[in-house]
Amino acid sequence: MPQGTHTVEVPLDIQTIWNFVHDMNNWAPLVPGYIEHEILSERQSTWAFKGDLGFMKKTVKLQIDIKEWNEPSEVTFDLKGMSDNFKGGGYFRAEAIDEKTTKMSGHLDITAGGMMGAMVNQILTKFVPQTAEELTEAIVAKLLEINLVK
Amino acid sequence: MSNTMTTHWDKEVDVIVLGTGGAALTAAVAAAESGSKVLVLEKTHQIGGTTAFSGGVPWIPLNHYMKEQGFEDNREDVINFIKRLALDRAEDHMIETFVDKGHEVIKFLHDHTPVRFVSPKSYPEYYARMDEALKHGTRSLDPAPFNLNEIGEWGELVRQNPIFPPLTLEEGGAVGGIDFQVVAERMQNNTVTMGRALIASLFKACLDRGVETLIETAGKELVMGEDGQVVGVIAETKDEEIFRFAARKGVILASGGFEWNKQLVKAFLKAEFTHPVTPPGNEGDALMMAMKAGAALENMSEAWWYPAMVDPTFEYEDNVMAQLGSGRQGPNSIVVNKYGRRFVHEGTTYNDMPRAFFNYDPVKVEFPNEGPNWMIFDQQLKDSQLIVTMSPGEPAPEWVDQADSIRELAEKIGVDPAGLEDEIRKWNEYCEQGVDPDFHRGTIQFEALTSGGGSPANNLGKIEKGPFYALPIYLGALGTNGGPKINENGQVVNFKGEPIKGLYAAGNASGNPLGPIYPSAGGTIGPAMVFGFLAGQHAVNS
Structure with a gap:
């Protein structure tokens, strides 16, 4: 199963991070290759992004279903392809190291099914961890930007 | 005037080859075989050109691989078949050169380089039901799988092929059921097939012969001597740095067709095709250089046509x-x-x-x-x-x-x-x-x-x-196939039919010497490799 987890120490308190992460509108545009997203309900949204697979780019539409909001430390979600045979999930976790520092982890797993599944999963083996890392880093950068940490 | 003599050279070699597709690399191998110094210039950031993007199959009559499979072939039959498809638009001596030299080129590559093919048993000729066609077996050659690790860091630079999965023809790479598990395994261990295998094995042969390759360096202009001989190339890197390279024995244009150049497409083709199934670098660079040098043109209204479909994602x-x-x-x-x-x-x-x-x-x-x-x-x-x-x-x-x-x-x-x-x-x-x-x-x-x-x-x-x-x-x-007219040595000729000294062309950068035909799988790459080889050989031996 193609998956990746990326962890970063952020010089911000856990509540600041939660305030940002709990609203998907804040970080959806930070998904690498972001095109658009639409919030359908408190727990459901659709996302379109263009994934850079290295040798080509693929536009994918996903449905994201939030499984759990555990304030202030965890958001978990499921995902599935709307026109491609993908499914998977992920999470953001925040763990306070001290009052001013938080360990933040982003995790993503995506598995392709169907006739081409084996081949697509081979491609995703590199793509998924890279995306998890880029997204987590982008969120951290945004958090630092808006909280004026230089 | 762009074709100017220059007194300053950044580098001097015997032969310069523009492009890194099947025609180009075969030409480079042939030129370097005798110990000549060969420089290959590739415009894009990847090597392999249109060939890497393709099935990588050369169509070669009378080849030894088909003989080993027990498939009978016959010189007269092949020539009649090509003439039948060419509809009187190819010259007999070019057809005969292709038929007589093609199998020798393949045998040379087999005996002296890592390039290997298989004669696919279950992949018939496209026109097998025509009277003049080969009925049993095929003249198409399927590149054997090749591990990219064999060419070291260059492996990463072999142009990706988003069209064909890493399977051979017989495994269903082009037609038929695909075993996606095998595809996944090949991807994991860096084994490639089809166009990428042909390019990687040819490139290994180039490396073994000391051929130097510069990527992201486009040939922009031919440098002409006072007697009208081509003596070098002015090249430009992606950072717009200009280099002047001297070619003591010849310049071989093998940098693809012009299907991505809208102006040239509009000027020459019957219709403006909208969906080239090739890498976007094929912008007619070679054609424009050859025209400036006074080349005669042939087969200009033709292309390797394809009814393209699109998954817009x-x-x-x-x-x-x-x-x-x-x-x-x-x-x-x-x-x-x-x-x-x-x-x-x-x-x-x-x-x-x-x-x-x-x-x-x-x-x-x-x-x-x-x-x-x-x-x-x-x-x-x-x-x-x-x-x-x-x-x-x-x-x-x-x-x-x-x-x-x-x-x-x-x-x-x-x-x-x-x-x-x-x-x-x-x-x-x-x-x-x-x-x-x-x-x-x-x-x-x-x-x-x-x-x-x-x-x-x-x-x-x-x-x-x-x-x-x-x-x-x-x-x-799959590319255009009109361009500068060549002779049986791969030399570009002028409108009087005289060779332009020091200038050669092959593959989609030249007019197809067999005219508007596509005899079967590899009808594109077969003549490209054969005339590329002949060009490389003639440049260093003449």
């Missing part, structure tokens, strides 16, 4: 990726124009089928088939075949038009509903009768290439089970 180097598609030969489908009318045998070869796009109606004063044309099919075909990227059993993606009735589908795609309904009624009657009197579906080899050839059972199936689907088919090409 894929992009290759910032362009929506035209794909080879599949399903058009299958039952339960037809191809229609904007009037909802069939206009061609849907299952003819990919090079032949789009020629019907150019038909002119002098009464309506229009090209009725200039497109977009549509492949119309039903749920039965959808359930049984991979169509573009749609797998059987999975819901149709949103980019495929579908409807519960033919009329509704026609209205959705802007095709005349009455025409389409009538055409499908007629098609279904033909299927009941087991014969297609309009276009003769079910009669030629190519439409069921690896499953016994065309037949009513293989190719005539009613369009009757909804939902019904429509996919646009665009005019595409």
Whole structure:
């Protein structure tokens, strides 16, 4: 199963991070290759992004279903392809190291099914961890930007 | 005047080759074999050109691999076959040179380089049912799988092939069932097939001979000596740095066709094709340099045509990726124009089928088939075949038009509903009768290439089970094949038929020496490699 987890120490308190992460509108545009997203309900949204697979780019539409909001430390979600045979999930976790520092982890797993599944999963083996890392880093950068940490 | 003599050279070599496709690398191997110093310039950031993007199959008559498989071939038969397809548009001596030298080139590569092929047992000739054609076996050669680790860091630079999975022809890489598990394993261990295997093995042969390759360095202008001889190349890097390279023995233009240059396409081709199935670097650089040098041109209105299909969710180097598609030969489908009318045998070869796009109606004063044309099919075909990227059993993606009735589908795609309904009624009657009197579906080899050839059972199936689907088919090409005219040594000739000293061309950068033919799989790369080799050899020996 193609998956990746990326962890970063952020010089911000856990509540600041939660305030940002709990609203998907804040970080959806930070998904690498972001095109658009639409919030359908408190727990459901659709996302379109263009994934850079290295040798080509693929536009994918996903449905994201939030499984759990555990304030202030965890958001978990499921995902599935709307026109491609993908499914998977992920999470953001925040763990306070001290009052001013938080360990933040982003995790993503995506598995392709169907006739081409084996081949697509081979491609995703590199793509998924890279995306998890880029997204987590982008969120951290945004958090630092808006909280004026230089 | 661009063709100016220069007194300062940044580097001096014996032979400069522009491009890194099959023609280019074969030329480089041939030139370097005698110890000559060879410099290869590649415009893009990847090596392999159009060949890497392709099946990598050369069509080579009388080759030793087919003999080893027990397939008989005959010089006279091959020549007659090529002449039959060329329709008097190729010169006999060029056909004979290709036939006589091609198998020698392949034998040389086998004996002296890591380039290896297999003669595929179950992949017939496209025109196998023509009287003049080879009936048993094939002249097409399938590159053996090659591990990219063998060329070290260059392996990363072999152009990616988003068209073909890493399978051989016999394994279904081009036609037939694909074992995606094998594909995954090959991807994991860096083993490539088809065009990438041919390029990587040829490149290994270049490395073994000390050939130097510069990527992201485009040949921009030929440097001419006072006597009209080509003596070097002015090249430009992606950072716009200019270099002057001297070529003591010759410059070989092998940097692809001009299908991505809209101006040249408009100037030379019969129609403006919209969907080249090639890398975007093929912008006619070689053609323009040859024209400046006074080259005669030939075969200019031709291309390796392809009816391209598109899954718009894929992009290759910032362009929506035209794909080879599949399903058009299958039952339960037809191809229609904007009037909802069939206009061609849907299952003819990919090079032949789009020629019907150019038909002119002098009464309506229009090209009725200039497109977009549509492949119309039903749920039965959808359930049984991979169509573009749609797998059987999975819901149709949103980019495929579908409807519960033919009329509704026609209205959705802007095709005349009455025409389409009538055409499908007629098609279904033909299927009941087991014969297609309009276009003769079910009669030629190519439409069921690896499953016994065309037949009513293989190719005539009613369009009757909804939902019904429509996919646009665009005019595409695997490259252009018109360009500077060459002789039997691969030398570019002028309008008097005299060689332009020091200038050679091969592959899609030259006019196809066999004229407007595509004899079978590898009709593109076969002549490219052969005349590339002859050019490389002649440059260093003359």
